[in-house]
Amino acid sequence: MKKIIVFLMVISVLCSLVGCSGAPSSETADAGSSEGALMPSESAAETLSDPTASGNVLIAYFSWAENAVLTGEVDAVSSPSVVAPGNVQQLAGWIQEKTGGELFSIRVTDPYPSDWDDCLARANEERGADARPVLKENVENMDAYDVVFLGYPNWWYGVPMALLSFMEDNDLTGKQVYLFCSHGTGGLANSVDIITEALPDAQISENIFDCYEEEAPQSQEAIESWLAELGY
Amino acid sequence: MTRYGKTAGIKRVVDVLMTLALLFLMGYQLWGDAAHEWAGAVMLILFIVHHILNRAWYKSLAKGRYTPMRVLIVAVDMLLFIAMIAQMYSGIVMSRHVFAFLPVGGGMALARRLHILGAYWGFILMSVHLGLHWNMVVRKVSKIPGAVRFLAGLAAAVYGAVVFVSRDFIMYMFLQSEFVFLDYEEPIWAFYLDYICLMGLWIFLAHYLGIALKKLSAAKTAKRGRRKEQL
Numbered sequence: 001m002k003k004i005i006v007f008l009m010v011i012s013v014l015c016s017l018v019g020c021s022g023a024p025s026s027e028t029a030d031a032g033s034s035e036g037a038l039m040p041s042e043s044a045a046e047t048l049s050d051p052t053a054s055g056n057v058l059i060a061y062f063s064w065a066e067n068a069v070l071t072g073e074v075d076a077v078s079s080p081s082v083v084a085p086g087n088v089q090q091l092a093g094w095i096q097e098k099t100g101g102e103l104f105s106i107r108v109t110d111p112y113p114s115d116w117d118d119c120l121a122r123a124n125e126e127r128g129a130d131a132r133p134v135l136k137e138n139v140e141n142m143d144a145y146d147v148v149f150l151g152y153p154n155w156w157y158g159v160p161m162a163l164l165s166f167m168e169d170n171d172l173t174g175k176q177v178y179l180f181c182s183h184g185t186g187g188l189a190n191s192v193d194i195i196t197e198a199l200p201d202a203q204i205s206e207n208i209f210d211c212y213e214e215e216a217p218q219s220q221e222a223i224e225s226w227l228a229e230l231g232y
Numbered sequence: 233m234t235r236y237g238k239t240a241g242i243k244r245v246v247d248v249l250m251t252l253a254l255l256f257l258m259g260y261q262l263w264g265d266a267a268h269e270w271a272g273a274v275m276l277i278l279f280i281v282h283h284i285l286n287r288a289w290y291k292s293l294a295k296g297r298y299t300p301m302r303v304l305i306v307a308v309d310m311l312l313f314i315a316m317i318a319q320m321y322s323g324i325v326m327s328r329h330v331f332a333f334l335p336v337g338g339g340m341a342l343a344r345r346l347h348i349l350g351a352y353w354g355f356i357l358m359s360v361h362l363g364l365h366w367n368m369v370v371r372k373v374s375k376i377p378g379a380v381r382f383l384a385g386l387a388a389a390v391y392g393a394v395v396f397v398s399r400d401f402i403m404y405m406f407l408q409s410e411f412v413f414l415d416y417e418e419p420i421w422a423f424y425l426d427y428i429c430l431m432g433l434w435i436f437l438a439h440y441l442g443i444a445l446k447k448l449s450a451a452k453t454a455k456r457g458r459r460k461e462q463l
């Protein structure tokens with residue numbers, strides 16, 4: 001019995017050695033992410049001639065592309081887009097154009113690796129620890145909004161933990177919330193339940209927009225017809 | 233031909249528990265992370281106990297003649313062993329609760345994919361493994377006429393074949409998709425109706441293939457016997 005357990009442990013150690021070759025260090029963390037990402041809320045504000053015309057819409061979204069350390073060598077084929085504009089970022093942009101709302105990019109202080117597998121590894125750790133990654137900033141005047149579009153990618157059959165940080169640090173009580181999600185073959189998975197649980201006092205619409213990550217760049221029409229259904 | 237030793241009863245209990253554990257594990261999205269991991273840990277223990285109880289099988293591997301049926305059993309068991317080890321390893325690497333204390337840092341990229349391969353191949357192989365030893369179950373229900381058993385099996389198998397396609401097993405078995413589509417809204421009964429029938433499909437195929445192979449071997453032996461008599 002002991003032998004078998006030891007044998008299993010040896011195998012697992014060996015395998016993990018093989019697996020963990022090239023995890024980029026996160027030392028270069030803060031440098032990369034902020035320079036590429038334009039300050040979305042500012043640019044949105046500029047395009048608005050009349051702030052009240054926005055219908056008090058906030059578009060808060062988490063995009064990996066705005067939360068990653070770009071190392072230069074990115075495998076764009078087998079993973080969601082880590083190069084700006086990210087999948088969710090792009091969807092958020094179209095929602096902004098149509099609704100005239102304000103964009104808010106949910107960004108963590110400690111960005112994720114730009115390698116998809118390494119990123120998922122950290123995301124898995126954070127999920128296990130039920131972590132709340134620290135956000136760079138929160139929405140300044142949450143009271144000014146009645147409607148919140150909340151966008152995210154599917155990470156590990158759920159949401160990035162930063163989305164939970166956002167929902168806890170920013171009071172969405174009483175807001176009308178619309179969800180939009182970019183995902184792989186896993187679909188929406190458990191994400192809607194996780195969000196619903198985190199926002200007991202918000203009005204979450206059952207009309208959710210979701211698309212496959214590889215189709216996100218061609219989803220402008222789809223998202224516009226979704227917005228039309230919602231009355232935008 | 234009673235081979236019931238002292239451990240026979242324990243063996244059957246372990247086999248039944250492993251089957252239940254397998255079905256529980258396949259419904260990951262229905263039970264949640266933590267329960268899935270604990271069930272996996274229980275499966276690991278059952279797996280080890282199953283091997284200790286059946287260690288004689290390994291000892292006899294080098295002995296005796298290899299009939300087609302025996303080749304099939306050994307091949308399936310070897311593959312199943314690999315699938316189980318893959319599941320244990322990858323499950324431990326990805327663990328967020330039960331094995332989170334282990335200092336396994338890397339290997340996530342491999343583990344994530346391995347767990348899909350091990351789950352889908354493992355489920356099929358486990359069902360085939362069950363089917364190749366189905367006589368143990370048949371003995372228990374021998375009062376039910378063979379024709380009735382066959383028809384019930386056939387019905388489950390036909391529906392199981394539909395499930396095999398509709399649940400994209402081929403896609404996951406060849407890793408054409410790196411994330412499994414998990415329907416968190418699906419009723420538990422619907423999920424298990426599908427998975428039990430899918431299990432039934434492979435038990436059915438393996439069981440009747442086994443019978444056919446045995447008949448084939450018996451026919452050959454008989455022929456050889458007749459030829460000897462004629463000489």
